[in-house]
Amino acid sequence: MSKTMLTIDGLQYSNWSREIFEQMREGGLDAVHATLVYHETTRETLTRLGEWNRRFEAYPDLIMPVHVPQDIAIAQASGRIGIILGAQNCSPIEDDIDMVEVMRDLGLMIMQLTYNNQSLLACGCYEAEDSGITRFGRQVIREMNRVGMVIDMSHSAERSTLEAIEISERPVIISHANPESFHPAKRNKSDKVLKAIAESDGLLGFSAIPSI
């Protein structure tokens, strides 16, 4: 049966290996949003990128980097998994807006503005209070829009998420979380957030972690 769609895993972290990539291919995946970093600094993020460069060199028959959307179709046509690198937090840019473009040039395609806690950009879902998108956060959202880096609010709190959707001129995604109406949890998303995501032409990826 010839494929007519692209099958993309919305987020994975893994102890990456040939075996894992072979399993992904056997499972029919065309691309995966792969977590590059959680809390690493800018310099540490480069080390993680170096590890991915070694993987791309070691497994050219199985994986290739995705730097533009068309790369996913190329991956599919060549029977490989397209790797869409993403950060689960904004630590790769530290406090330096110039690092948004530098990281995009290196292939960081997706970045969460927060991971559970308050960041320099926004508030995470486990803080007691959510004061919304910060002053620096507003600038970073505009810069991510400019260079083409996807804003992911999976681990963010409600007000910050709604404000990010409002400020961003491009769709915002929630790559991995579940509807709060299915299961109440701070990591899950209210109907209000899901409606705003839908109206921004964004997407929700379900999370299979039992605790949420």
Place this chain on the structure above:
Amino acid sequence: MSKTMLTIDGLQYSNWSREIFEQMREGGLDAVHATLVYHETTRETLTRLGEWNRRFEAYPDLIMPVHVPQDIAIAQASGRIGIILGAQNCSPIEDDIDMVEVMRDLGLMIMQLTYNNQSLLACGCYEAEDSGITRFGRQVIREMNRVGMVIDMSHSAERSTLEAIEISERPVIISHANPESFHPAKRNKSDKVLKAIAESDGLLGFSAIPSI
């Protein structure tokens, strides 16, 4: 008169500005090897790259980055200066061979293995003794060859330069120095080195600094 050649400045450092780029264009330059860093760390090098990204954004009518040789012809055809970024020392890669590819991905096209002093890779021209290319240096030369980053030995000592030419499978350049036979100075190059550079299909760019 239509141009039939590409005119490239072998190396410049400057307090870059619109005025400087306009002067370069009036002078008929198609491209310039522009110094990105001297002794900056990996992280600091990213800050310098961020500054260049801002210049590319501010002066799109005057400059563009060169990431492949064809970009120089594109710069010429569009009346702009192609910017070929280079490091005067190997500090951007610190002690991490993975940073060669990361820096190449960010547009660092040329790197000197040393700047006057001993480095982790080779010996500079002002050291009392030159023990040649180091163990790490041999690996970095091969990696620079693999990813397509030009080896520049302008500020290196004689034995290290000859060994780099011997080890490298691609041409080695001396972007800025003068023949020792014109003017004796530690920064200048012996006939032996110039002959080896020529035999590697490399190049020598003259330096207009009075002291050398």
